[in-house]
Amino acid sequence: MRFLRALAIFFRRILRGGDRPPADQATDPPLDGCTLCARFLNSEKKYNKVQGRANYKAFEPSYDDEEKAIVLSMYRLDGMTEPAIVEMGRTVLGPKGGRLHGRAELPAGEIEKLPSDVVAAKKFRARFDKTPVRHVTVSPWDDGKEIRKLHSMDLAKVATLRLLD
């Protein structure tokens, strides 16, 4: 699935005029605690519009064939304009991913901090990948489903919701 996404982004770049990477990708700094990372939302089940917040469904991890593990895919947003973020979100969701409603975003530091405040140990690492462009792998999710669910709630609790107008 990640390969297909990378392929889609590659062809999109070609169509835009050459395979020169966008300026922001060429100069991507490493992830730091302030780097904003996002989950793109394609369902109203993943947020509460009235309360203006994302919920745990926005941070539901899934099995990744390449990683051979359950991971959470996010995308870094640093240095991007709002239209570029929206374009990336639509590309990430792809033609079968439904309508882009918006995104839930978190600084990378918040991801890596959780759930240290509740179990006195750091859990997650946010790893920046070059492929697909701006992809961030959040792992490990090696607990049982009930604990994974709880950690998704932890992430949702500190996330910021940004909906499209």
Place this chain on the structure above:
Amino acid sequence: MMPAVPARLLTDGLLSPPVISRGLSGESEALREQSRQIRLHLWQSISVRDTVDLALADLEKARRDASSANWDGEGARAIDPAAYAAAKRFILTLPSTALAPSVSVDRDGEVDLAWDFDRDQVFSISISGTRRLAYAGILGQERHSGSAQFIDEIPASVSNLLSAYFARRR
């Protein structure tokens, strides 16, 4: 066919989850009939009917939305028919005063029931095709998680937590 349900008032004012009688005697039969009448009475009350109807309608929509693989565009599995059946049964056995859950399908094909009131009050149960319940929730400073098996009744560990989450809403 609705299960026979004797209503029992708990100390927090909530009704107990259904208890299924398996007795064969005449007295058991009479009790079962009484329970059925009570359940029928409750069923006819608008609030109980609305809760179950809303949840079942949400379940049907979730099933339609996740009827084929990759329904989310990110490689999700289609809804597991056995999980769907178990979730339907679970909804029908919710405590009589339960609030309606929001129903969705997890990316692994299990069915998720959620009571997401706010950032500090959220409870969710994933129901698998083998009727395993994986639940988690945040209630203020408290955090809960665990697993249980759903046979005919909602396990006490889950119904007690549901009572605690609902009590905060009343």
